[in-house]
Amino acid sequence: MEREKLVALIRERQSYLCVGLDTDLYKMPHHLRGNAAAIFDFNKAIIDATRAVCVSYKINTAFYEALGVKGWEAMEKTVHYIGNEHFKIADAKRGDIGNTSRQYARAFFENLPFDAITVAPYMGEDSIKPFLEYKDKWTIVLGLTSNKGAQDFELQKCGNELLYEKVIQKVSAWGTHHNLMFVVGATQADEFTHIRELIPDHFLLVPGVGAQGGSLKEVSEKAMNADCGLLVNASRAIIYASDGEDFEAAAGGVAGEYQKEMAVYL
Numbered sequence: 242m243e244r245e246k247l248v249a250l251i252r253e254r255q256s257y258l259c260v261g262l263d264t265d266l267y268k269m270p271h272h273l274r275g276n277a278a279a280i281f282d283f284n285k286a287i288i289d290a291t292r293a294v295c296v297s298y299k300i301n302t303a304f305y306e307a308l309g310v311k312g313w314e315a316m317e318k319t320v321h322y323i324g325n326e327h328f329k330i331a332d333a334k335r336g337d338i339g340n341t342s343r344q345y346a347r348a349f350f351e352n353l354p355f356d357a358i359t360v361a362p363y364m365g366e367d368s369i370k371p372f373l374e375y376k377d378k379w380t381i382v383l384g385l386t387s388n389k390g391a392q393d394f395e396l397q398k399c400g401n402e403l404l405y406e407k408v409i410q411k412v413s414a415w416g417t418h419h420n421l422m423f424v425v426g427a428t429q430a431d432e433f434t435h436i437r438e439l440i441p442d443h444f445l446l447v448p449g450v451g452a453q454g455g456s457l458k459e460v461s462e463k464a465m466n467a468d469c470g471l472l473v474n475a476s477r478a479i480i481y482a483s484d485g486e487d488f489e490a491a492a493g494g495v496a497g498e499y500q501k502e503m504a505v506y507l
């Protein structure tokens with residue numbers, strides 16, 4: 242998907258919500274729980290309930306890979322079901338020597354119709370380049386993550402700067418704001434203003450609102466740019482809003498609340 246189309250979808254739906262399909266066999270509603278065959282049905286219901294109020298879906302591949310072939314099949318069906326009017330992210334956190342990254346890129350961009358993939362930057366330029374070679378596809382590089390472990394490397398000093406700052410500056414020279422995004426956790430609100438100084442134009446994928454406690458208001462006020470420049474993800478807070486038979490309506494309700502708040506900031 243081109244940047245122009247993504248921005249147009251955000252304007253049209255007044256939303257920069259990304260619904261995270263972290264579908265866990267043991268957290269699904271009681272009547273579906275433990276049934277791998279029900280994963281697609283669950284996702285389909287969530288997508289139907291949230292389509293109108295979000296612009297993106299993020300499929301965290303771990304939840305599907307954990308189930309072997311059945312999980313992978315459910316992921317395939319899900320990404321096709323989403324269609325072309327939403328920005329489809331494979332949250333796979335890949336990255337390897339160039340020759341291997343090329344295969345990951347084929348898996349998610351050719352074999353499957355994802356618009357974007359999350360990638361870890363640790364192995365450097367040749368590990369990221371193969372993803373950037375695809376037209377209208379996006380590479381979403383981990384910048385400053387939402388978890389406690391961000392302290393271990395990302396927030397450590399590296400010369401005169403923090404490691405995550407070095408990563409963002411260096412990686413941003415390998416692509417453009419038309420094919421590169423960065424992950425910045427909503428729990429890292431103190432750093433948002435500074436990150437916008439480093440990369441004013443890039444889109445940021447921001448997980449960490451909802452279950453991890455990050456503030457949509459703070460993220461939006463500090464990090465929105467002229468094109469919005471944000472995709473804010475919530476997974477558990479939306480898809481497990483209810484564990485009863487009303488899960489679909491409950492998910493739609495929570496996603497709708499996020500959208501209403503986003504419309505105010507846009």
Ligand SMILES: O=C(O)c1cc(=O)[nH]c(=O)n1[C@@H]1O[C@H](COP(=O)(O)O)[C@@H](O)[C@H]1O
Pocket residue numbers: 261263301332359385386387388424425426448449450451452453474475476477478
């Ligand atoms: O790359 C990610 O999406 C990601 C990066 C990060 O720093 N923190 C983070 O939580 N995530 C992912 O974002 C989602 C957050 O899920 P919830 O906490 O349930 O909303 C999960 O799929 C995480 O794997």
